[in-house]
Amino acid sequence: MNAISFQKVSKIYRRSHLGKTTETVGLDGLELDIPEGEVFGLLGLNGSGKTTAIKLLMGLHLPTKGEVETLGRRAPDVEVLARIGYAPEAAYLNKTLTGRENLRLFAALSRIPRGNLEKRVEEMLDRVGLAHAADKRLSEYSKGMLQRASLAQALVHDPELVILDEPVTGLDPLAIKEVRTLILWLKSKGRTVLFSSHDISEVERVCDRIGILSGGRLVKLMSQNEWRGKSDVIETAFATAVKRTDGVGPIRME
Numbered sequence: 001m002n003a004i005s006f007q008k009v010s011k012i013y014r015r016s017h018l019g020k021t022t023e024t025v026g027l028d029g030l031e032l033d034i035p036e037g038e039v040f041g042l043l044g045l046n047g048s049g050k051t052t053a054i055k056l057l058m059g060l061h062l063p064t065k066g067e068v069e070t071l072g073r074r075a076p077d078v079e080v081l082a083r084i085g086y087a088p089e090a091a092y093l094n095k096t097l098t099g100r101e102n103l104r105l106f107a108a109l110s111r112i113p114r115g116n117l118e119k120r121v122e123e124m125l126d127r128v129g130l131a132h133a134a135d136k137r138l139s140e141y142s143k144g145m146l147q148r149a150s151l152a153q154a155l156v157h158d159p160e161l162v163i164l165d166e167p168v169t170g171l172d173p174l175a176i177k178e179v180r181t182l183i184l185w186l187k188s189k190g191r192t193v194l195f196s197s198h199d200i201s202e203v204e205r206v207c208d209r210i211g212i213l214s215g216g217r218l219v220k221l222m223s224q225n226e227w228r229g230k231s232d233v234i235e236t237a238f239a240t241a242v243k244r245t246d247g248v249g250p251i252r253m254e
Contacts, residue, residue, distance in 0.1 A: 003192035004034040009066035026052035028216040041203040042196040044213035050196035085159035089166040091150035095139040110157035128152045144175045164195035200234050214242045
């Protein structure tokens with residue numbers, strides 16, 4: 001069974017200003033199936049459609065055309081959302097709370113039974129390396145610690161599907177390695193993981209497959225056997241498939 005399915009999905013953003021309507025393509029006819037238990041990486045430049053795809057999966061946006069399914073149900077579905085863990089690129093956390101209080105809140109919202117809640121909170125704080133800072137306010141956390149807190153809230157209810165938007169952005173090399181270990185741990189438990197990234201080296205280390213987005217279109221789909229044991233395969237494919245849309249030209253060495 002597919003954990004995620006995009007069926008000819010398009011998303012058009014329309015904005016009106018002073019009587020003039022402008023349209024921006026978020027996704028353009030995306031067709032993609034991700035089976036259960038797979039680690040799938042979405043690669044693309046800023047504005048390529050990665051975050052749009054994730055927001056459609058979470059029901060934060062609705063498609064203009066096509067259908068999106070998660071865990072066998074048309075998105076958004078409240079019952080299915082309870083089986084998904086989501087960590088956005090920028091952690092939306094109440095910084096007046098401590099790490100423990102924040103995770104308790106998300107555990108309660110995730111319907112974890114009261115009798116198991118405290119145990120699960122402590123286990124997850126330890127899992128993401130925040131046990132030592134559990135009683136500090138989030139306002140005292142570094143960027144890397146906030147990222148860990150965001151990962152903890154995404155995983156506290158033991159979701160079947162985990163969606164991570166740029167999980168290693170701004171992290172130091174040690175923290176990146178730890179996030180990689182966490183993703184592989186989720187894979188070992190049979191969880192499905194979808195994450196977006198700019199970091200090709202991290203994607204090729206943990207993914208079973210990758211998809212490259214450009215201008216809202218899926219321009220390349222690759223399996224691990226295409227790059228395993230080879231150098232620069234994904235980077236070359238990325239450079240060949242992706243076109244800049246920000247007006248910036250290439251760096252020239254002449």
